[in-house]
Amino acid sequence: MITALAVTGHQHLVRRSPELPGVEVVRGVHIGPPPKWHFIPMVQIHLVEAGAARIWCCGRSHVVGPGDVVVNAPNHNPRIDQRLTPFASTLRVYLAPCLFDSLTRPAGGPLSEAFTLEVIRDWRAAQLLKALAQDIAEGEPGILLERELGELVEKAARLLRTRNKADLTPLARRPEIERARHLLQERFDQPVRLEELTQASGMSKFHLLRLFRDLVGKTPHAYQMHLRIARARELLDRGVRSVDVAFMCGFTDQSHFSRCFKEIVGYTPGKFARFA
Numbered sequence: 001m002i003t004a005l006a007v008t009g010h011q012h013l014v015r016r017s018p019e020l021p022g023v024e025v026v027r028g029v030h031i032g033p034p035p036k037w038h039f040i041p042m043v044q045i046h047l048v049e050a051g052a053a054r055i056w057c058c059g060r061s062h063v064v065g066p067g068d069v070v071v072n073a074p075n076h077n078p079r080i081d082q083r084l085t086p087f088a089s090t091l092r093v094y095l096a097p098c099l100f101d102s103l104t105r106p107a108g109g110p111l112s113e114a115f116t117l118e119v120i121r122d123w124r125a126a127q128l129l130k131a132l133a134q135d136i137a138e139g140e141p142g143i144l145l146e147r148e149l150g151e152l153v154e155k156a157a158r159l160l161r162t163r164n165k166a167d168l169t170p171l172a173r174r175p176e177i178e179r180a181r182h183l184l185q186e187r188f189d190q191p192v193r194l195e196e197l198t199q200a201s202g203m204s205k206f207h208l209l210r211l212f213r214d215l216v217g218k219t220p221h222a223y224q225m226h227l228r229i230a231r232a233r234e235l236l237d238r239g240v241r242s243v244d245v246a247f248m249c250g251f252t253d254q255s256h257f258s259r260c261f262k263e264i265v266g267y268t269p270g271k272f273a274r275f276a
Contacts, residue, residue, distance in 0.1 A: 044093070096234065179201050
């Protein structure tokens with residue numbers, strides 16, 4: 001299924017297939033200043049088709065341009081710090097982490113928790129991504145889409161292993177922030193008070209909020225909201241009713257859920273479900 005989304009200066013064409021749950025392909029056209037940064041708890045394989053920008057992730061800055069493929073893990077979405085051209089177009093595939101891990105584990109990884117972000121220039125990876133997007137748009141059968149997705153992920157994983165073998169182990173993170181993050185993950189559907197996070201992390205409120213935002217990219221509250229929406233996407237993909245998803249993901253009512261979902265995903269849960 002296909003839908004077009006538009007925000008000021010940016011247009012996105014979203015492609016999904018009922019034959020390939022847990023996968024979204026998004027073609028973007030970007031004009032003007034960078035859009036608002038969002039934490040997306042999915043693995044992303046991203047091709048720059050035109051234009052250039054300076055991106056930032058995990059303390060590292062990269063300049064990306066046409067032909068570059070950016071592969072990032074769920075907790076490490078790149079932030080666009082500067083557009084270097086007035087126009088850009090991109091093609092991205094988003095994968096549920098469990099799906100990515102199931103495809104990379106037989107070949108020795110890396111799993112989605114074992115890397116951050118890499119910028120790779122590889123013609124074959126770019127062609128595989130384009131082919132997958134085209135065949136999803138044309139409604140090709142699931143067996144073809146699964147094969148193309150497997151080839152794309154296998155190629156990306158091989159490049160990651162080649163580029164940075166030393167880093168393909170669980171990442172060393174600040175244990176204080178990890179304790180807070182894990183508490184939010186375990187209780188994503190429940191209210192978590194800031195006092196509970198400071199107790200879990202052993203940090204003051206000020207230092208926790210500052211360091212959490214620096215390392216994760218969002219405040220604890222925003223991070224938890226994105227976790228809820230990530231879980232909601234999975235449930236909607238399985239055909240669970242929107243009203244039940246809202247309750248299962250900790251939202252107070254359907255309207256609150258729809259509002260938060262649209263703010264993060266770009267369209268309503270009902271429209272998302274129709275693409276599933």
